[in-house]
Amino acid sequence: MARSSTPAPTGGRARLDTPINFLKGIGPARAEILRKLGIITAGDLLWHVPRRYEDASTVRRIASLEPGMDATVIGRVISKGVIPTRKGLRIFQAVVRDESGIIEASWPGQPFLDRVIHKDDMLLLSGPVRFFHGRQLNPREYVNLGPDENPTSGGRVLSVYPATEGISFKILRSLIDTHLDALLPLVEEYLTDAVRASAGVVPLRDALRMVHRPSSIAEAERGRERLAFDELFFIQLLQRRANRIAREQRSGIHFENQRKLTSLLRENLPFTLTGAQVHAIREIVADMCSPRRMHRLLQGDVGSGKTIVALFAALLALENGYQSALMVPTELLAEQHHRTFTTLLGPLGIEPLLLTGSLDARVRRGVLARMARDEAVLVVGTHALFQEGARFANLGFVAIDEQHRFGVAQREAIAAKGDAPDTLLMSATPIPRSLALTMYGDLDVSTLDERPPGREPITTVSRAESARGRVFAFVRREIEAGRQAYIVYPVIDESEKTDLKAATVMFDQLSASVFADLRVALLHGRIAPEERDRVMRAFRDGDIDILIATTVIEVGIDVPNATVMLIEHPERFGLSQLHQLRGRVGRGADSAYCILLGDVGGESAERLSIFTNTDDGFDIARQDLRLRGMGDLFGQRQSGEATFRIADPIRDEALNITAHAEAERVLGEDPDLVSPEHAGIRKVLTARYARALELFRVG
Ligand code: ADP
Ligand code: MG
Numbered sequence: 001m002a003r004s005s006t007p008a009p010t011g012g013r014a015r016l017d018t019p020i021n022f023l024k025g026i027g028p029a030r031a032e033i034l035r036k037l038g039i040i041t042a043g044d045l046l047w048h049v050p051r052r053y054e055d056a057s058t059v060r061r062i063a064s065l066e067p068g069m070d071a072t073v074i075g076r077v078i079s080k081g082v083i084p085t086r087k088g089l090r091i092f093q094a095v096v097r098d099e100s101g102i103i104e105a106s107w108p109g110q111p112f113l114d115r116v117i118h119k120d121d122m123l124l125l126s127g128p129v130r131f132f133h134g135r136q137l138n139p140r141e142y143v144n145l146g147p148d149e150n151p152t153s154g155g156r157v158l159s160v161y162p163a164t165e166g167i168s169f170k171i172l173r174s175l176i177d178t179h180l181d182a183l184l185p186l187v188e189e190y191l192t193d194a195v196r197a198s199a200g201v202v203p204l205r206d207a208l209r210m211v212h213r214p215s216s217i218a219e220a221e222r223g224r225e226r227l228a229f230d231e232l233f234f235i236q237l238l239q240r241r242a243n244r245i246a247r248e249q250r251s252g253i254h255f256e257n258q259r260k261l262t263s264l265l266r267e268n269l270p271f272t273l274t275g276a277q278v279h280a281i282r283e284i285v286a287d288m289c290s291p292r293r294m295h296r297l298l299q300g301d302v303g304s305g306k307t308i309v310a311l312f313a314a315l316l317a318l319e320n321g322y323q324s325a326l327m328v329p330t331e332l333l334a335e336q337h338h339r340t341f342t343t344l345l346g347p348l349g350i351e352p353l354l355l356t357g358s359l360d361a362r363v364r365r366g367v368l369a370r371m372a373r374d375e376a377v378l379v380v381g382t383h384a385l386f387q388e389g390a391r392f393a394n395l396g397f398v399a400i401d402e403q404h405r406f407g408v409a410q411r412e413a414i415a416a417k418g419d420a421p422d423t424l425l426m427s428a429t430p431i432p433r434s435l436a437l438t439m440y441g442d443l444d445v446s447t448l449d450e451r452p453p454g455r456e457p458i459t460t461v462s463r464a465e466s467a468r469g470r471v472f473a474f475v476r477r478e479i480e481a482g483r484q485a486y487i488v489y490p491v492i493d494e495s496e497k498t499d500l501k502a503a504t505v506m507f508d509q510l511s512a513s514v515f516a517d518l519r520v521a522l523l524h525g526r527i528a529p530e531e532r533d534r535v536m537r538a539f540r541d542g543d544i545d546i547l548i549a550t551t552v553i554e555v556g557i558d559v560p561n562a563t564v565m566l567i568e569h570p571e572r573f574g575l576s577q578l579h580q581l582r583g584r585v586g587r588g589a590d591s592a593y594c595i596l597l598g599d600v601g602g603e604s605a606e607r608l609s610i611f612t613n614t615d616d617g618f619d620i621a622r623q624d625l626r627l628r629g630m631g632d633l634f635g636q637r638q639s640g641e642a643t644f645r646i647a648d649p650i651r652d653e654a655l656n657i658t659a660h661a662e663a664e665r666v667l668g669e670d671p672d673l674v675s676p677e678h679a680g681i682r683k684v685l686t687a688r689y690a691r692a693l694e695l696f697r698v699g
Contacts, residue, residue, distance in 0.1 A: 581594075
């Protein structure tokens, strides 16, 4: 370690890369604790920015709190203690007071807080207020400010830092405050004037001062924006560069656009392609006809017509003498696509193959034999496509529908069945393009942002519990008119912890009472796959009137005769999930309905009103991401290195768009970042991101 050779700053000049333990007030023990926060050098301390800010306008007076509010207060602990309950749960409670009044705060199951929260401490508390023997606050978050006098009085802004066990917020704040003035002059701007001007962000030194010692919350936000931009910009630089290198290294099949089968398909389509479909097909054809291997994401809302786009690509491979495969997550979907393709390709004299686990052995052997022969076939199938027995003689193109349903290994396994086949991943959770480029690294992205014309919007309504009888009567009328309905529940079984209605219980109940005379079936994830497919087939064939289900039905299923999607406990579903569910109806010529049933109040009602008010999947995905954060939609695996400390690519979408454009521009002018003008960017990039060393290696 080079630690011993680093000059100690005592008497001399501190540097931003000086280990933190050389700073005044930080011994080895504290340095160890700071390390847990990622603070290793003096510079890290500067970049340890507040998580949020409070001032007199954001902190409420305790006297003004009412049940139902979500509020932040600051008060002094006047009494506290641990209270046992009958069920053995131990609750830590504290009574806090500000100049207006007192309130009880309660932390169920956290008796250990008794050791860290003391009488006379000032606490910042945020959370919902409810009525429980008087007003009570249930802190979602608390910060122990120590015995500080009112930290937000007199127009002061309180910077709330992320702390950790072993170092109090108070100490952390005072450490940063103590060293700020000495460290700021050491900070050097690394963005070029051009980049800074395009992004409209403040100089770095100002930004750091603003985030740590803001004179107003608005100023703090301006500072944060600058630092957020940097993060987005650096990630975009890495992603764009990685994308370019990956493209160059991915040699693939050099297809030729012969316009034979694809033109025939176009002439025989029963509809006209949308502009977005034409554009996406063009991007895909260009990719496939380059010597590089295609690695592309096709995203588009439910019903935007992704399947047909994939079919064009498949035919391009076929007319070049290669084989194509479309992989889907369920047998039912496979059959559905296979049927559609059979109809569309009949006039072209092409007979698509179907490969699923439940084919009878003889048929299956026949399909496998044709795949193994050097015959240009199009195969639609499930996981069965990449299992051991499946061999492709000449696989040139792979499309993966509902790609999030497959793991990375599975997606790779199907691609490995060919020699560098071009691949197209399809997703029905469209996200803003700049975000897609941030999140999906070396993928290229095509987007269908237009819907085929002539679709009637689905009528979406929210109905209170008191309307249950009327809602069921409506469902019955639809069924008597010859249609079918879905009723969806959030859970399979009842549980003691919640009082949610469950699919199994409601199936027993409804099929024995209100819908006793109708054909009702049950579908959920614990039912064996073969049985699930059997039920879905029966529903598709019209042998079932009402399908009571969990979210297993959310992907791709197309039963045009189903016109009602009734969802119970809608507050338990994410917006994108609700949107997928709604997409199961409105696929035929009849008017379709999506009904959210139940008494939903407060924030959930607000969230659901986003859903009832728009049927634009992009809008919904964006709002969903905004509300739930990125974690839910992108596991660590998909997001890879693109993790953010300061920026939030959703909330900061406008910044991210600029960051993307600037990264493209800078790399367009200077792909290796070798010009002296970009020395600053290069230095910081390689210092902060391990991957940068490899991506921007020169010479
Ligand atoms: P998704 O993008 O959800 O996978 P699909 O590919 O299943 O959507 O298409 C939904 C329906 O719209 C299908 O019945 C398909 O035949 C039809 N469709 C696709 N493109 C068009 C178009 N340009 N005009 C009219 N109907 C279309
Ligand atoms: Mg689809």
